[in-house]
Amino acid sequence: MxxxxxxxxxxxxxxxxxxxxxxxxxxxxxxxxxxxxxxxxxxxxxxxxxxxxxxxxxxxxxxxxxxxxxxxxxxxxxxxxxxxxxxxxxxxHGLVGYSVLDRSRGVMVNQLSGWxxxxxxxxxxxxxxxxxxxxxxxxxxxxxxxxxxxxxxxxxxxxxxxxxxxxxxxxxxxxxxxxxxxxxxxxxxxxxxxxxxxxxxxxxxxxxxxxxxxxxxxxxxxxxxxxxxxxxxxxxxxxxxDVPAHKQFVLEAEHLAGVGHIGGEPRMLHVYLDPDADADGVLARWRGDLAGAADVGTRAEAIASGLFGAHVTDAAASRIGDLLVVSRGNGAVYDGTAPDQRSRGMVGQHGGxxxxxxxxxxxxxxxxxx
CATH class of the missing domain: 3.40.720.10 (Alkaline Phosphatase, subunit A)
Structure with missing residues (x-):
């Protein structure tokens, strides 16, 4: 939760x-x-x-x-x-993470350096x-x-x-x-x-x-x-x-079924599902795969709990992942299938x-x- x-x-x-x-x-x-x-x-x-x-x-x-x-x-x-x-x-203001999905175009936007x-x-x-x-x-x-x-x-x-x-x-x-x-x-x-x-x-x-x-x-x-x-x-x-190497949790292809895009950053992922994905099934699988390592919730839960503020605009809501993955302790979760793995070399991290x-x-x- x-x-x-x-x-x-x-x-x-x-x-x-x-x-x-x-x-x-x-x-x-x-x-x-x-x-x-x-x-x-x-x-x-x-x-x-x-x-x-x-x-x-x-x-x-x-x-x-x-x-x-x-x-x-x-x-x-x-x-x-x-x-x-x-x-x-x-x-x-709508900048709800490091990188987010522009759903209207299907394009990931790095909100620091990718405008x-x-x-x-x-x-x-x-x-x-x-x-x-x-x-x-x-x-x-x-x-x-x-x-x-x-x-x-x-x-x-x-x-x-x-x-x-x-x-x-x-x-x-x-x-x-x-x-x-x-x-x-x-x-x-x-x-x-x-x-x-x-x-x-x-x-x-x-x-x-x-x-x-x-x-x-x-x-x-x-x-x-x-x-x-x-x-x-x-x-x-x-x-x-500081995230030590042994606290890096890497998701491989078998974990990513039904996932179209991953945004955010390793301490707080935005997970965007495929349109035809079984959302409840993916949620249950991710909670099981990351049990003890991260908390996994839905966009609706995050908005209802006020995490993004008391009011969330339609534009901001569209940029929030279908699932949110918040790492516990000093761990971090990575997409092991991503072509760029440089973030796994970062020691100090944040987002959680x-x-x-x-x-x-x-x-x-x-x-x-x-």
Whole structure:
């Protein structure tokens, strides 16, 4: 059985609205700020941050027990980052996983890097207003500071609409640029994206020296003095867990009868059935094949439990798999018949529902510091 989403838990979905309220001087939790900066450290879970506090002294110096929020489901960048940058749940903005099926064309869409190859228009695929468009509607300037290679990507065009993009090479340069923009443009909203921790985790795992080094670099960047009057929130889209080789569960051809496409990612698969498949029979078989390794539920169960948010649009519902496969513990499930098996080389992974994946820090600096 898939879990239910708590309607009362603090969620990353509300972070942007907290910043707007602080700009208006109307926030119940944040002091008023002249400008605000939202720093997003991709892939940094609250549990792994606390476990490595000695390598992240700037980040954890004022971190209280309550300085956490819950990421969305699935706990993956496409879904969670879009929720943070729109203030909408995946069921509303429609990016319900790493890769999903466009049922109208029978085409799989990689929602991070495959927009162009799949022939998808970001403006019509992701229709929720971004926080930058909301800022512009309020007469505020909006900026997004990130890596140059991401400036014109389909994902950026889906999530950064309304922002002026500014590129900088290193984490330190990006934070410096974000703080400078906020200081020079009173009333503005500035977003700063730091992907280095996530990349190191995928490649080497969160137990690696490479991951610790990436965390130290980000921590050093955020040790920089915040300009007066600028409020800074530092958060993340998700955490991750290390998946050892012996916890890789590989599905071969005999397991895949009745399955037309597999999307999502190994920690949370979207399984799309053939039109003439015996859905109940496939569900029972998958539950038996993956007993103890993963929970298998249906699209209807996931929507009813609120996993994708209280409201799910027709477009979003069409992209959710007929079956959802959520790995337990630190395991992952792979399609052994897929031509590309590179994902089996990833150490750090996410997408599931463990606290390590879904609990993220929400830290306050500058005008927001306690």
């Amino acid at each position: 898939l879990p239910s989403e708590s309607p009362t838990a603090r969620s990353v979905v509300g972070v942007a609205e907290d910043l707007f309220a602080a700009l208006r001087g109307e926030s119940a939790t944040l002091p008023r700020a002249e400008s605000v900066v939202l720093v997003l450290i991709d892939g940094l879970g609250a549990i792994s941050l606390r476990a490595h506090a000695g390598h992240a002294r700037a980040l954890t110096a004022g971190m209280a027990k309550k300085d956490v929020a819950t990421s969305v489901f699935p706990s993956t960048t496409a879904a969670a980052l879009t929720s943070i940058l729109t203030g909408a749940w995946p069921g509303e 162009e190859s799949a022939g998808v228009d970001p403006a019509s695929w992701q229709v929720a207003p971004t926080v930058f468009e909301k800022a512009a509607a309020q007469g505020r300037q909006a900026f997004a500071v990130g890596v140059a290679a991401y400036a014109g990507s389909g994902f950026s065009r889906a999530t950064l609409r309304g922002a002026e993009f500014v590129s900088a090479a290193s984490p330190g340069d990006r934070v410096a640029a974000a703080y400078d923009l906020a200081e020079r443009h009173p009333g503005s909203l500035v977003y700063c994206y730091l992907p280095e921790v996530d990349k190191a985790g995928h490649r080497h795992g969160i137990a690696s020296r490479q991951w610790v080094s990436a965390l130290e670099d980000v921590d050093a960047a955020l040790a920089r003095r915040v300009p007066p009057g600028v409020g800074v929130i530092v958060t993340s889209d998700h955490g991750m867990v 529902i463990t606290p390590e994946e879904r609990q993220v820090p929400v830290l306050r600096f500058g005008a927001f510091a306690r």
